[in-house]
Amino acid sequence: MTVAEPGTTAVLAGGVGAARMLAGLIQVVDPTTITAVVNTADDLILHGLEISPDLDTVTYTLAGAIDPDRGWGLAGETWQAMESLRRYGGEAWFNLGDRDLGTHLFRTGRRRSGASLSEVTLDIAQAWGLDVRLLPVTDDVIRTRLTVEGEGEIAFQEYFVHRQHSVAVSAVRFEGADVSTPAPGVLAAIAGATTVVIAPSNPIVSIGPVLAVPGVREAVMARRSDVVAVSPIVAGAALKGPADRLLVDLGHESSVVGVARIYAELAATLVIDTADAELAGAVEAEGMRCIVTDTIMSSPARSAALGRVVLGGRPS
């Protein structure tokens, strides 16, 4: 009898959708065989603190510590620091819970002592007991900048949190991406993975920056036949966030077909929701294999079921 080599999985990840996808995958395969390559273009420095929203959302979700109602931040959080900041008239539109602040204090302190974002991310993941390997896509600073009509460019969190993504966007770029390099382990994880998963994150502002780090897009394309993307668009709309509006603003179609056009050169397979079953043919016409299944990860069991489909019943 021969024992099958255990497979490995690389997941290109944004925030909430990717976190739920990963929470499903760890129920299906050995978590130590999974590497998440996480978007850092939403990161920001606020009040002097280094904040990595997508890395933290993934970490807190996999640790079972995420607030289930808000979908971000820690469960059982308190808000004393923010209340105090408001007393001073400080910029309090980006809510930072007291326990969450501990994460940012740690990250900022370690970064100022010379640690890379990868190193700090590993420390934080270990402190939460995570078995999945979390990698920021790059240790360099990359920042999403959105052009808003009549205003010029604004930063991602200004758009996403402060404006609640209610403004029209005419262009998106990832500042610093062109001169960035992938964090240690990123390219090897993609090259060596049995399956590369593009999580159901925003294709423009979550997966876009991951692919914009030089070498990453090429690494994914080189693995196209083993790349499975999960559509974040269901019945024409984003489950969460501004993906639908952004796609339309930037000239794409807010549908699984629009997603297929964006991912066709990267992924051989697109997983779409049963709500979009009638578009499976149109997806295949874009040159992708189409899998129709329930993609709404409203429970751990549903996340696991989606994980099983994405890995195609691969032995773990």
Next chain:
Amino acid sequence: MTVAEPGTTAVLAGGVGAARMLAGLIQVVDPTTITAVVNTADDLILHGLEISPDLDTVTYTLAGAIDPDRGWGLAGETWQAMESLRRYGGEAWFNLGDRDLGTHLFRTGRRRSGASLSEVTLDIAQAWGLDVRLLPVTDDVIRTRLTVEGEGEIAFQEYFVHRQHSVAVSAVRFEGADVSTPAPGVLAAIAGATTVVIAPSNPIVSIGPVLAVPGVREAVMARRSDVVAVSPIVAGAALKGPADRLLVDLGHESSVVGVARIYAELAATLVIDTADAELAGAVEAEGMRCIVTDTIMSSPARSAALGRVVLGGRPS
């Protein structure tokens, strides 16, 4: 009948002792006529946040918000962020309460937007409704560095909080002081004050740095006849902190006479505690007028009584 011009008071201030002195003075004269010139050489950047312990102690005390038991930080404080930081193994020896963190977040954010420490200090004082004018002695970065036997130099909070001032110190210097300039208003407050008060703060590491900012010592000396110092040493010991040990380590005498020798060229008057009444003659032998009174500010009424003595029954 002529109305007396209201007098003004300038107070050279460290942390706890100065805060209590100021809390007494505001009961005795119109608070808007008081300017506190506060030590900033204990300031530090921790986890990326700009922390000004003496300014905050004075602010919180005058706002009636200081924790009465600890003597630092805010009453009713919570510690969620620190608990979270400890989970990561972060440097948690310098305790930062959640509400206190709001102050540091605000200060750091405003400083990064280009505001000077003076400007931020004014904003914070206004938010707490303070009528006393609080000035950092300088807007430049000055830092107390202590030479510890066998170790070389360490930073002030490393000495004061982390080591709990339990090590022998052979030298003290104020890094950056020689190239610093007084914050706007500092020299004018001293030059124009009816009375200049040297608060009962540590002469070496609290008042020392204030005097080390070029121009401040000279401004105080020029007002010597109107300068009243209050001894922080009572019966040979510091009420709080390491002043007694530091004085001895650095070759001074830990007594009101030792304090008189340090302040004689700056102040015409030294206020000492009744416990040291028998040393009044020795103080006067150093060339200072000596006032003996109760200097232990264990209640607001006692702080006010000391304030009345320090201002010499001056009409307000």
